[in-house]
Amino acid sequence: MNESGGVVVTKVNDLLNWARLSSLWPLSFGIACCAIEMMGSYASTYDFERFGVFPRPSARQADVIIIAGTVTFKMAERIKRLYEQMPEPKYVISMGSCSNCGGPYWQHGYHVVKGVDRVIPVDVYVQGCPPRPEALIGAVLELQKKIEGEHVLEM
């Protein structure tokens, strides 16, 4: 029932998608300086929880992993394992130039993976070095749009 008293008729799929996109729980996982902006997004000024985004301490409870920072080769292995340990359906937000394409390290960074999408599939890329919290909020809104069109029952 909505506010005007009518009955909300919806498909099960839409209901599931609405439930999923309204509580996108990211893994609390920050690698480099982008994580500072990510923390800023969680904090009271930007209040990420308005969108149901609430960091989880375990990969088992997480829906989305925000790759916030420079992905080194050492870290790439861990990222891959963390991604594998998340339950389906799972999403990846690549935050900042470093995780998008290697960023300032793309030419001479012998230790940097040139984009996290070489390790795990990325759903949303956020540009910036580092991106502002508004940009990360925008990424989550984009991800919500993507989830709206999905069919979780067929996964």
Place this chain on the structure above:
Amino acid sequence: MGEVAQISEFGKILIFLIIGIVMTGAAFFANKLVAPHNPNPEKLTSYECGEEPTGSAWLPFNSRFYVIALIFLLFDVEMMFIFPWATVFGSKEIAAVDSRWTALSLIEMFVFVGILIMGLVYVWIKGDLEWIKASPIVPKVDVNIPASVYEKLNLEQSAFKVKPFSMEIEKVEAVGASTPSTNTTAKPMFKPTFKKAIE
């Protein structure tokens, strides 16, 4: 004539329990139905912040903490009672009804805390507040060397004198500048020669 069936207070609790179990079961069932299920070996490993798990998670836990937990319980329960008591104690409405109320509640609380302090004193006297320390058994070895030899050696070692630092500087004759070129006519050691090809 027929009595109207009434649900007793316990019946309400029963209904509450049944609905609770059904709802929880339905949630679990829906989860089984909807959630994607595709495990792989990496997913099934234990979560160690992305690290490769090493060893077993079943570690022996020190039994000393058992006593600490018990003593903690004592004060935890104390807290649980003191907080609600404080709100009643500070209530002006009750105090307005009977002025002796505040004094009575204060004395009662002192009695209560006093009983709990008895427990603490008991624990203290029994020595449970002391951290149990390990008493390692130092191995004894009989070497048949009298202790006086070691003492003498230690004395000698302790009276070690630091020598003042000094380095003898050897005079090195300058090479090249003082030696005149005496072997100016010396032959070069190797002279390349070219033989004519014999025709």
